[in-house]
Amino acid sequence: MSIEKFSLEKVLSVHRWTSTLFSFTMTRPAHFKFTAGQFARIGLKAGDDLVVRAYSIVSSPFDETLEFFSIVVPDGAFTSNLQHLQAGDELYLEKIPYGFLTLARYQLPLPQDLWLLGTGTGLAPFLSMLQDFETWHKYQQINLVYSVRTAAELAYAERIEEIAAVFGEGHQGFRFIPVITRDPHAPLHERLPALIGNGALEQAAGLALNPASSHVMLCGNPQMVEDTKEALKARGLTMNRRGEGNIAVENYW
Ligand code: NAP
Numbered sequence: 015m016s017i018e019k020f021s022l023e024k025v026l027s028v029h030r031w032t033s034t035l036f037s038f039t040m041t042r043p044a045h046f047k048f049t050a051g052q053f054a055r056i057g058l059k060a061g062d063d064l065v066v067r068a069y070s071i072v073s074s075p076f077d078e079t080l081e082f083f084s085i086v087v088p089d090g091a092f093t094s095n096l097q098h099l100q101a102g103d104e105l106y107l108e109k110i111p112y113g114f115l116t117l118a119r120y121q122l123p124l125p126q127d128l129w130l131l132g133t134g135t136g137l138a139p140f141l142s143m144l145q146d147f148e149t150w151h152k153y154q155q156i157n158l159v160y161s162v163r164t165a166a167e168l169a170y171a172e173r174i175e176e177i178a179a180v181f182g183e184g185h186q187g188f189r190f191i192p193v194i195t196r197d198p199h200a201p202l203h204e205r206l207p208a209l210i211g212n213g214a215l216e217q218a219a220g221l222a223l224n225p226a227s228s229h230v231m232l233c234g235n236p237q238m239v240e241d242t243k244e245a246l247k248a249r250g251l252t253m254n255r256r257g258e259g260n261i262a263v264e265n266y267w
Pocket residue numbers: 085086087088133134135161162163193194195196205206207234235237238239241242266267
């Protein structure tokens with residue numbers, strides 16, 4: 015990996031949600047342009063090598079700094095080092111962003127209702143999209159569905175309410191729908207494919223999934239993406255190809 019492709023940036027803050035979940039912000043160089051939903055490649059020096067991993071960007075394209083949401087992967091060389099991150103540390107940032115999980119990819123059906131389905135740190139790209147006024151202008155209803163194992167992992171819940179209040183001011187069609195899969199007392203605690211299959215997700219949203227109007231984005235656990243895709247296809251929704259179709263996906267790991 016050629017180091018010229020990277021710029022050296024400074025960590026500005028670190029927020030720890032749980033022992034394994036944390037967020038950090040860092041400086042954003044003027045050349046680093048991205049669209050909400052894209053990811054960045056971040057590098058850490060390990061001896062003479064640069065170890066690089068992809069991270070979806072939480073912050074909006076209009077922010078002066080960059081924010082990322084990370085999990086500590088057991089025995090993962092990269093995140094094990096990253097978890098000790100402190101303000102003032104330096105990280106490498108690849109100069110160009112990547113990824114196609116962006117709202118601009120949708121041409122048909124026309125924007126009407128948006129379903130953002132994320133597990134764990136796969137929430138990140140959706141937070142970026144929601145911090146863009148255009149998203150709120152485009153869609154009549156936006157359902158943000160966030161599946162985690164325990165309530166403690168429901169990071170960003172307060173920020174989501176704040177973002178909706180600021181960016182979606184006056185918008186009547188926003189639903190934040192948390193799913194807590196290992197808490198049988200949580201209002202929604204089954205996995206996403208089951209909640210789609212039994213209609214509970216649509217009931218919580220007060221809206222039906224509809225091949226003629228729904229844009230559905232999936233991000234997170236690769237098996238969740240696979241299984242949820244199948245559940246949506248069984249409902250008549252199609253993969254988005256060359257702009258047409260309902261479903262767009264990103265595996266987060
Ligand atoms: P996770 O196992 O991805 O679970 C998060 C949510 O996704 C939970 O609600 C979980 O439900 C649900 N889920 C899991 N499999 C699903 C499926 N097939 N269909 C529908 N929903 C599904 O948990 P996590 O805490 O985000 O990550 C766990 C481990 O994943 C980490 O410890 C790490 O090893 C790895 N990980 C790696 C990276 C990476 O960058 N390499 C990134 C994130 C995570 P259940 O409670 O029912 O399982």
